[in-house]
Amino acid sequence: MQFKRRTHTCGELRETNIGETVTLNGWVNTRRDLGGLIFIDIRDRYGITQIVFEPTFNAEAHRLAKELRNEYVISVEGIVRKRPADTDNAELPTGHIDIMANKLIILNEAKTPPFPIEDEIDTHEETRLKYRYLDLRRSKLQKNLLLRHKMYMLARKYFDANDFVEVETPVLMKSTPEGARDFLVPSRLHKGKFYALPQSPQQYKQLLMISGLDKYFQIVKCFRDEDLRADRQPEFTQIDVEMSFVNQEDVFETVEGLMRLMFKEIWNKELQLPLPRLSFDEAMEKYGSDKPDLRFNLEMVTLNNVFVNTNFKVFKDQIESNGIITGLLAPGCGEYTRNQLDVLTDFVKKLGAGGLIWMRVKEDGLDAPIAKFLSDEEKLNIISKLSAKTGDLIFILSGAKLKALNIMGALRLEMARRLELIKKDAQPQLLWVTDFPLFEWDDETKRYFAMHHPFTSPRIEDVQYMESEPGKVHARAYDLVLNGSEIAGGSIRIHSAELQAKMFKALGISDEEAESKFGFLMKAFQYGAPPHGGIAFGFDRMAMIFAGESSIRDVIAFPKTASAVSLMDDCPSEVSEAQLTELYIRVRK
RNA sequence: GGGGUCGUAGUUCAGCUGGUUAGAACGCCUGCCUGUCACGCAGGAGGUCGAGGGUUCGAGUCCCUUCGGCCCCGCCA
Numbered sequence: 256m257q258f259k260r261r262t263h264t265c266g267e268l269r270e271t272n273i274g275e276t277v278t279l280n281g282w283v284n285t286r287r288d289l290g291g292l293i294f295i296d297i298r299d300r301y302g303i304t305q306i307v308f309e310p311t312f313n314a315e316a317h318r319l320a321k322e323l324r325n326e327y328v329i330s331v332e333g334i335v336r337k338r339p340a341d342t343d344n345a346e347l348p349t350g351h352i353d354i355m356a357n358k359l360i361i362l363n364e365a366k367t368p369p370f371p372i373e374d375e376i377d378t379h380e381e382t383r384l385k386y387r388y389l390d391l392r393r394s395k396l397q398k399n400l401l402l403r404h405k406m407y408m409l410a411r412k413y414f415d416a417n418d419f420v421e422v423e424t425p426v427l428m429k430s431t432p433e434g435a436r437d438f439l440v441p442s443r444l445h446k447g448k449f450y451a452l453p454q455s456p457q458q459y460k461q462l463l464m465i466s467g468l469d470k471y472f473q474i475v476k477c478f479r480d481e482d483l484r485a486d487r488q489p490e491f492t493q494i495d496v497e498m499s500f501v502n503q504e505d506v507f508e509t510v511e512g513l514m515r516l517m518f519k520e521i522w523n524k525e526l527q528l529p530l531p532r533l534s535f536d537e538a539m540e541k542y543g544s545d546k547p548d549l550r551f552n553l554e555m556v557t558l559n560n561v562f563v564n565t566n567f568k569v570f571k572d573q574i575e576s577n578g579i580i581t582g583l584l585a586p587g588c589g590e591y592t593r594n595q596l597d598v599l600t601d602f603v604k605k606l607g608a609g610g611l612i613w614m615r616v617k618e619d620g621l622d623a624p625i626a627k628f629l630s631d632e633e634k635l636n637i638i639s640k641l642s643a644k645t646g647d648l649i650f651i652l653s654g655a656k657l658k659a660l661n662i663m664g665a666l667r668l669e670m671a672r673r674l675e676l677i678k679k680d681a682q683p684q685l686l687w688v689t690d691f692p693l694f695e696w697d698d699e700t701k702r703y704f705a706m707h708h709p710f711t712s713p714r715i716e717d718v719q720y721m722e723s724e725p726g727k728v729h730a731r732a733y734d735l736v737l738n739g740s741e742i743a744g745g746s747i748r749i750h751s752a753e754l755q756a757k758m759f760k761a762l763g764i765s766d767e768e769a770e771s772k773f774g775f776l777m778k779a780f781q782y783g784a785p786p787h788g789g790i791a792f793g794f795d796r797m798a799m800i801f802a803g804e805s806s807i808r809d810v811i812a813f814p815k816t817a818s819a820v821s822l823m824d825d826c827p828s829e830v831s832e833a834q835l836t837e838l839y840i841r842v843r844k
Numbered sequence: 845g846g847g848g849u850c851g852u853a854g855u856u857c858a859g860c861u862g863g864u865u866a867g868a869a870c871g872c873c874u875g876c877c878u879g880u881c882a883c884g885c886a887g888g889a890g891g892u893c894g895a896g897g898g899u900u901c902g903a904g905u906c907c908c909u910u911c912g913g914c915c916c917c918g919c920c921a
Contacts, residue, residue, distance in 0.1 A: 289884085290877035305881070325871095342879055350881090367872060369854060377856060381913045434921035454921080481920040482845095605847065606917065665916095695921090708921045806914095817914065 258330040258360050266302020270351050272335045277354065279304060280362070282392070283327045284372070286320075293320045294353075297331060298372075300397050305344070305353040306331050313357040320356070326365035326372065332358035380808070384822040387813055399810045402521065403798045407474060409520055410494050413513050419470040419496070424459035426452060426476070431772060433709060436480035438489070441838040452478035455791055457708060458776050460497040461748060464787040465779045471497045474794065483817045485806045486740065486796050490815075496745070497789030503731055503747055506788055507687065510735060510743065514685060521801045526685065534690040535729075539657065543581070543664020545691070548739025549684035551676035555663050558582045558651065561636040567628040573653040580653040581663045584641040585670050588648035589615045602669060603652065606662045612651040616643045623649075668739070683800075685737045690714070693721075693730040694761065702763050707732040709758055709773075711746040712788075718754070721761050731788070742797045745790025752780055 259278040268277065284298035293308040308320040323329065333354040344350030369386055370378040374395045383390040390396060411421070430437045430451035437451035453459075455477045463471045473495045480489060498505060511528050518526040531549075538547050541554045558580045562570040570580050585591075591599075591613075600611040614623035614637070621634050629637075643649055652663045671677055693713045694703040703725050705711060713721060717728040732746035749755045755777065759769045769777065798810040808814035815821050835842065 285881075287880045287883050288877085289880060292878040292880075294880050294883085296881075307879080309878075311878090339879065342881085344881060346881080353879095367854070371855080371871075379851085379856090379913065381851090382855080384913085431921090435919085457921090479920060482918085484920090485915070487920070705921055711921090816912085818912085820912090822913090 258362055259332060261330075264301035265297050265299040265304045266348060268304055268335055268349050268352055268354070270337060273337050273352060275335050276332065277335055278330065278332045279306075279354070280330045281328070282365075282372075283323050283325055283329060285325065286323050288321065293317060293323075295320060295323055295329075295331075295356075297329065300394075302349060303347055304349045305347075306333065306356050307336075307353050308356050308359070312355050316356045316359045319359045319361070322361065323359075324365065324367070326368055327361055328363040328365070330360040330362055331356050381816075381822065384808075384814070384816065387823045391812065396809065399798070399802045399804065400812060402802050403810055405521065406517065406794070406798055406801065409516055410472075410474065410513065413516055414470075414472040414496070417470070417509065417512070419472045420468055421473055422463055422468065422471055424453070424456040424463075424473065424475065428453050428459075429775075431458075433705070433772075438478045438480050441840055443838055446839045454479050455493060456495055457710070458773075460495060460789060461710065461776065461784075461787065462779055464497055464499045465782065465784045467499075467785075469499045471495075471789075483815070483819060485808075486793075486799065488795065488807055488811065488814055489819050491807075492794040494743075494792040494794050495789070496791065497787060499785040499787045501747075501786070501788055503689075503733060503788065506745060506747075506790055507733070510790060514735075517797075517801065518683075518685075522683070524683070530685055530687055530735075532687040532689050535688055535692065536690070538688050539660045539664075540581070543660045543662070543667055544739070545688055546734065546736045546739055546741045547664075547686075547688070548668065548671070548677070549686060550678075550681040550738055551671050553583065553585075553667050553671060553676065555660070555667060556582045556584075556640050558637065558640060561633055561640060565633060566630070567625065567633075570653055577656070578654055579656040579659050580651060581659055582637065582641050583650045583663055583667055583670070584643055585648040585650065585674070586644075587646055588670075588674075589617070589646040591615075591648055599650075599666070599669070603662050603666055606665055607658065608652055608654065608662045611666075612653075614649040614651070616645055616647040616649060618645050621649070683738055685735070688734045688736055689732075690729045691732040691734070692726065693717070693728040693732075694725045696726065703761060705758075705762060706730065707744070707746050709762060709764070710748045710755070710776075712749045712754070713758075718757070721757050725761050733790075735790070735792075737797070737800055740796055740800060741793065742800065743790050743792040745788065747786075747788035750780065750784040750786050752777070755780065 258280065261280045262277045263279060265279055265281045279297055281297040281299040284296040284303055287294040291310060295306040295308065296303050297306055308317040310317040331354065333356040335352050336355050338351060338353050368389050369382055370376055370389070372389065372392045374393060414421070427440060427450040430439065430449060435454050437454065440450040440452065442448045442450060456473065456475055460471055475493055475495050476490055477493050478490050483489065496509070498509065507529070511530055515526040515528060518524045533547065535545055538545055540557050541547070543555055559574055562574060562580055565571050573580055596613050603611045612623070612625055614621045614626070616638065621637070626634070637643070637649065641649055650663070650666060652659045692706055693711065695706040697704050707730055712731045714729045714731055720727045730746060733744070734741050735743035749758060795807045795810055799807050802810055804810060813821065813823065820826070
């Protein structure tokens with residue numbers, strides 16, 4: 256098909272172009288057929304320009320324009336003209352001009368799209384995902400992809416300027432049993448053997464440090480075969496970073512520099528450095544989360560001290576069994592009805608709490624179902640500890656420490672929603688959470704797991720407890736948290752064979768097991784491993800927050816549904832018997 | 845694996861206690877219309893009520909099973 260190369264994009268023409276003969280190519284955004292006069296808005300990713308078809312100007316073009324429908328692909332040649340007085344459209348950057356068409360070519364017709372190509376649509380996501388290529392025509396999603404592109408460029412420029420080297424690591428790698436479920440890739444050349452897709456290039460980047468690359472980064476796809484969430488996809492992108500001869504402060508400095516750049520270039524905001532830090536313990540006690548949202552206050556308060564000598568059995572038991580009693584003040588909620596309180600009780604019960612204790616703060620004291628079990632002194636202390644005022648509502652949860660704090664953290668977020676504490680224009684809150692526990696107790700298997708990964712270095716001063724009290728050992732691990740989302744996480748790694756052996760021992764991994772699972776890495780460590788550490792950003796999540804979206808899918812071109820399916824191309828799908836045979840695979844029924 | 849929620853026209857939804865031919869808006873089609881930009885006016889077409897089964901004289905509506913979207917818990921070193 257013959258058509259002229261465009262002279263301008265659809266967002267480009269201004270009054271300075273008046274009188275020029277131009278050619279635009281694009282999609283029909285809307286048509287307004289007035290009979291004798293036809294207006295067509297032509298759209299490409301740069302913008303929208305109004306075309307006018309007038310029979311006295313060009314009868315042939317006008318005749319053909321009658322056939323135009325939404326989403327037809329067209330090429331238009333015409334003359335840029337100032338719009339007649341009072342017909343300007345201030346909404347459009349191109350709204351002071353229009354194009355008198357003297358030549359129209361229909362490059363392609365289009366079926367009526369299943370949903371309108373415009374920003375504010377309320378079409379179900381299912382339909383949008385099925386026709387993702389149409390969804391991506393909408394300027395909102397295009398804007399998100401452009402923002403994502405800008406973030407790639409900023410990251411690459413930043414790391415390059417700081418002497419980092421981008422190195423590609425394998426996508427087909429060895430399956431490692433720790434961590435998330437691997438996606439497996441069967442080998443045709445090796446019967447019964449499998450590659451795994453990387454959960455992250457963790458081992459490779461450590462090997463690159465041993466190789467002396469010194470400063471490495473990579474924008475890289477990672478894969479985890481776990482259940483999805485609004486902010487989790489089975490394949491996702493990391494900015495992976497590793498550095499040699501560094502401590503935690505060096506990593507922080509590097510990351511903070513990048514974040515300052517992103518804040519400036521994406522949001523035009525000055526980021527105050529250094530970033531605030533919270534220890535894991537502090538974050539859990541105050542906010543009930545290892546990724547606290549600091550855009551609002553509502554701090555939780557640990558009340559164990561108030562109840563050291565209590566007669567209330569529930570609290571007494573918790574204190575004796577090393578549990579926690581945590582309180583949350585809901586300002587001005589003292590008038591919550593029984594029904595509202597039941598809903599909130601139900602909310603925490605669904606998260607695994609035994610129940611929810613509530614107290615209305617009245618002029619003359621606390622009005623609560625458990626009031627009769629508490630001494631006057633305890634009541635006064637609750638009020639003062641939480642700085643409660645008349646008309647407030649107090650929540651108290653007790654239980655095993657991390658579990659109770661987690662549930663209260665969820666309630667904190669729920670109350671913030673109900674009280675609308677997160678304003679739309681709230682300043683973004685970025686912080687470090689540090690000093691994570693090195694180990695995490697797993698009740699099911701009755702053993703400790705590495706909270707981060709088994710190569711994470713303990714704090715030097717805690718090494719002495721690794722055998723006696725593993726639960727007490729803190730890691731040199733850290734997370735970067737933005738508005739209540741973890742956007743990056745990393746650690747200083749173990750680089751000594753001796754300490755690594757201690758770590759495996761604490762994890763209950765035998766020498767043989769360590770050898771078969773991580774032997775290649777252990778071996779490499781014997782050839783002069785420098786002290787090193789790093790971090791990895793959840794790029795999609797970061798893009799989501801910078802774009803102001805609430806789902807990661809809105810910053811990914813072709814995302815999968817919550818059940819890990821691509822509705823557009825219908826994958827995963829079955830494969831032919833021949834393919835399976837070649838891979839020595841039989842599907843179990 | 846568990847909890848919540850949704851599924852009716854191309855789209856977004858309404859549809860009461862089970863009862864005549866399942867409605868509205870937008871979109872779509874046809875005609876009219878020379879300054880629209882949410883164009884206007886007139887007319888029209890369009891339905892596997894997610895699927896399967898059951899109860900009933902009768903099911904969009906009640907029951908059971910099942911599929912799918914979204915959110916959350918578990919899971920995500």
